[in-house]
Amino acid sequence: SQTIHQWPATLVQPVGSPLSLECTVEGTSNPNLYWYRQAAGRGLQLLFYSVGIGQISSEVPQNLSASRPQDRQFILSSKKLLLSDSGFYLCARGQGAGDEKLFFGSGTQLSVL
Amino acid sequence: SQQGEEDPQALSIQEGENATMNCSYKTSINNLQWYRQNSGRGLVHLILIRSNEREKHSGRLRVTLDTSKKSSSLLITASRAADTASYFCATDTKSSGDKLTFGTGTRLAVRP
DSSP, X not given: OOOEEEEOSEEEEOTTOOEEEEEEEOSSSSOOEEEEEEOTTSOEEEEEEEEETTEEEESSOSSOXXXXXXXXXXXXXXXXXXXXXXXXXXXXXXXXXXXEEEEEOOOEEEEEO | OOXXXXXXXXXXXXXXXXXXXXXXXXXXXXXXXXXEEOTTSOEEEEEEEETTOOEEEETTEEEEEETTTXXXXXXXXXXXXXXXXEXXXXXXXXXXXXXXXXXXXXXXXXXX
16 A cells, blocks of 8 residues: 555644645655645645655745655654745655656645635 | 756546546656545555656556657556546656656546
8 A cells, every 4th residue: 555644634724834745655665755745726836855754855946844754754844834835735645666656645634815 | 957848737527538638747757657546645656667668557557768759658548437646757867876756647538
């Protein structure tokens, strides 16, 4: 199973508040994990990428950070949300073993007001 | 920046018709993939075509790749209302490793 658990499904937060989105994955160990953001009606923008515990690559400068405290846990955080942080956040995992396709979670719709 | 750009942005067809979506990209790729996204949901992988392949089939899906034109097309034959979704192409390159860059997507509506 390559199941990805992502929660919450929707979140409304005031500007300046903190954020913590959690993603846990099942399946093979040491997966590559990804956080993507999707603006309304747009494609996906890669935010963070992790190849292992504690290893995070940031793809774009922004108000967000990511952490991987356990092999199958990937967390997206912010200390103070901005209006521009609104969007649909998707966690994904690589299947591993040289297979390039990604499995996605069901996403979190974040609205910052 | 987006590596892939889908065309058209939106497509509306009658059930039973074929749907063709196109993807153009900018730099040389290793692989190109197509994903489907139902509204408000995560993406689901449909098919992967490698840079040395020209055509691939999976059920009602047919994908072509023209590396000289840096473009790919996704054909859905005999469309069904359940095919209504957004479709995205995604590419990886030698320098990107297994990180994918997604296009902007085509919204397909299949009328019953």
